[in-house]
Amino acid sequence: MIDRSHLAILREVQRQGSLTAAAESLHLTQSALSHSIKKLERHLGVALWLRDGRQLRLTQAGHHLLNVAQRVLPQLELAEQRLRQYAKGERGTLRIGMECHPCYQWLLKVVAPYLAKWPDVDVDVRQKFQFGGIGALFEYEIDLLVTPDPLFKSGLVFQPVFDYEQVLVVARGHRLADANWIRPEQLSDEVLISYPVSPERLDIYNQFLLPAGVAPKRHKTIETTEIMLQMVASGRGVTALPRWLVLEHAQKLPIVPVRLGKHGIAKHIYLGAREADLNIDYLQAFIELARTDQFP
Template identity: 40%
Template sequence: MIELKHLRTLTKLRDTGSLTATATALHLTQSALSHQLKDLEVRIGGTLFFRKTKPVKFTAEGDIFLALADEILPKIAKSEHDVASLKEDLNGRLHMAIECHSCFQWLMPALKEYQVSWPSVVLDFSSGFSFEPLPALVAGELDLVITSDIQPRSEVHYEPLFDFEMKLIMSTSHPLANREQILPEDLSDQTMISYPVPKQRLDVVKHFLQPAGVEPNKWKKADNTLMLVQMVSAGLGVAALPNWAISEFSRQGLIVSKPLGEGLWRRLFAAVRHSEHDRRYLQAFFSTAKIESKSHLDDIKMA
């Protein structure tokens, strides 16, 4: 029976053109190489190549086995690579940064579900507010960034997760609570409450206020969503939050939400290194995140 080592030997003989060079490349003695080739010729009952030709010329039988080697060996190499990649995926690392505090409302259930199927993947995350996450992603310090802010780079792949609407929230007694929609100029005399990030990174600034040349009267910071909503409910200011983050508070009557203009819609992405975006454990995370976020948004619509 022909073996893989025979096919590899024949391709190496074709590549080098001589028995001496082939023996050196395969780390064999010339005697061992000659014995291997003679053994194969006995098995097939024919001659593989013409002796004493430079470079080596193959017989018809030799050409048949070379064609077989060209078909089989790449498939073997691909299978070995796929198995190695699978093992690497099963023991991968998913160190992520989240550029929105409110993402935790759907992300934590998604991570819990993800760990059921991928228990060996090491999960860790940081808020992404104390540093620039994309350079850290490219440098290999992070593996994934949840963001709505695309900064085109050839090294980064942006996987779309879902669309969401940013809304302005205010207390139930706020003067803007009776408006059908909020215009940029309506916020010029307001106190805006936001997460502790540079305001230039906020969607409401980049895509609503800044294009209209409007700057709120004052800014305040809140460390988390619950604190932010409580401050808004107490009449200490207004804030812009994604629709998924405010539905429960609206149902409780703590706040009122209004669309920003005709509706400020954004898309959330999972940014990963382009060279790794097809890894199985990343594709599985994309799928789980999309399913969990859809379930969360469907619950909001039904409420």
């Protein structure tokens, strides 16, 4: 019979890379770990590992059971965590995943009043996921996903929380600074700065440049918004960001927003959650607060 310890062993061996390291992590002897898996293999009548020299290689059956472990264990661990919190009179931890680099300023404006209203709830923000944001929801790594690109799948619910316009950001003295709007070909001689995201996921590429068959002179990536805007302000390139974020930074930096195309690029930010979790009071409260907040 498969039990939780078998799943934990498979996951830990995959994480640690060896039986010895996995045994130490699980506070077991290596012989006890090996015996447990061999007993399961005999019961199931199928091998889970094959030895390849000093390395262990998962069989097809082993890979299947590892996938089960990666789905089931996070759910059990989350359930235990919440039950312990309930036992202590605590509410829990709201784990928020971010797929929107420039949305931190917005998130901070929502988190501050939320924490004041829910003093027994902690908030944890995560950005890097093993399988992407949607996978993180399914794998119970996070409880809410902030994203401009929802993927509507069975078991998930996405709710729009605010609208914004994606604009080009240029230095105040830039040749495009006084334009009402720009055409894609006007960026062919520009250095385009963006977050370290693949071009096909960037709005300025997939909704502006690529449909017109245009590419910038050079594409450069920078992780932080502040450094990106400093580079733009010093004439080292241009970038694309939400208008509300540009206007906030324009109070301190010589930068201006310019519309991308005659009609602009309209975007929406969504909060995604597992449908089964929508009855959690503190999660639903965060969604409602985010939707009613007037920022930006």
